[in-house]
Amino acid sequence: FVFCYTGKYCQQIPDTEIFAGDQFWYPYNSTNYVRIPPHFNCTYVISMSLATSAYMFPTLYLFHSYVIDGDFYNQTSVHRLIDFEHATPFVSTQNKITLVTFQTESYYATAAVLNPLSEAKQFNPLSSQASVNGEIDRVGLIPEGQDQEACQVLAVDSKTIIMTSVSLGSNVLSSCVAQVVTGPPNNSSQVLLDLTKAQGLMPFTFNLKYFTVIAQGCSFSFTIMSPEH
Structure with missing residues (x-):
């Protein structure tokens, strides 16, 4: 490790x-x-997404960041992170993986997010968004058919995320799923907020480092930020 x-x-x-x-x-x-x-003591099957500011183009960060199958002293293979963005999941051959970046000029509000395939495969897609100090970012979820789409929101330099607004269509069906849940999306996630009933509650403060927003059967958008330090 x-x-x-x-x-x-x-x-x-x-x-x-x-x-x-x-x-x-x-x-x-x-x-x-x-x-x-x-x-x-097992091998890893992981899916990768990138949480970044809306004002930061992530290609350089991904191009100069790597995942090592193994550690620094026992490397089976080395891959650029950009190879795994919205593509085939990374499958390790060892019980160790190492992440390293050489992108020293990247905007600080950037984080590579790794999920086990068991979490990622239930969504189409599973993406990530950085919550940046004092910066309001808008996220739109548009799931196809009955697919589930999810976005993991991470506070880069804070333990607070503020959802400043949520916008759903005027005719929201009872089958619409628009939820904020704890942590990465898995069997342990708990519902924090039903967004179909939350428009009058904005802005809503989550005293959390990260959470996940899930959409199914309807499209909507929301804006988030973290307090400026």
């Missing part, structure tokens, strides 16, 4: 310390620890 922290510092965890139940501190020298789960 390789873990990278803010400030471009990466730490390789020795193989002797990688076993189910072991714990390590993240960030380094903090009081927060993470425990390695019992089924960590």
Whole structure:
């Protein structure tokens, strides 16, 4: 395992310390620890999307960022992240993957978002959007037929996301699904807000680092921002 922290510092965890139940501190020298789960020793099938500001074109970030099958010292293969945007999921051959970027001039409001294929395959598509300090960004979801579409919203430098508006059509059918749910979209997600009934509640503040907006059977748009520091 390789873990990278803010400030471009990466730490390789020795193989002797990688076993189910072991714990390590993240960030380094903090009081927060993470425990390695019992089924960590597996290969990975992941889908990638990019959360970015509306004013930042992500091609350079993706072109100069890489996913390593393995770690820095034992590399089976190296791929550019741009190869996996809205394309075939990445399938590892080892039980370790490492992410690294050499794009030093990228706008700070950018994050590569990796989801297990089990989360991503239920949506067409699953995208991501950065919530940037003081910047209002509009997101539109237009699912096709009965497909589900979802957008993961991430606060880049905050723990607060404000949904400033939501816009649905005038004739919203009872079959319309327009929801904000906790975390990445999976079986543990809980509904935070039903957007079909939330237009009078805007602006609505979520004291969260990230959440997911899901659409099915109807199209709508919303705007989000995070407080300016």
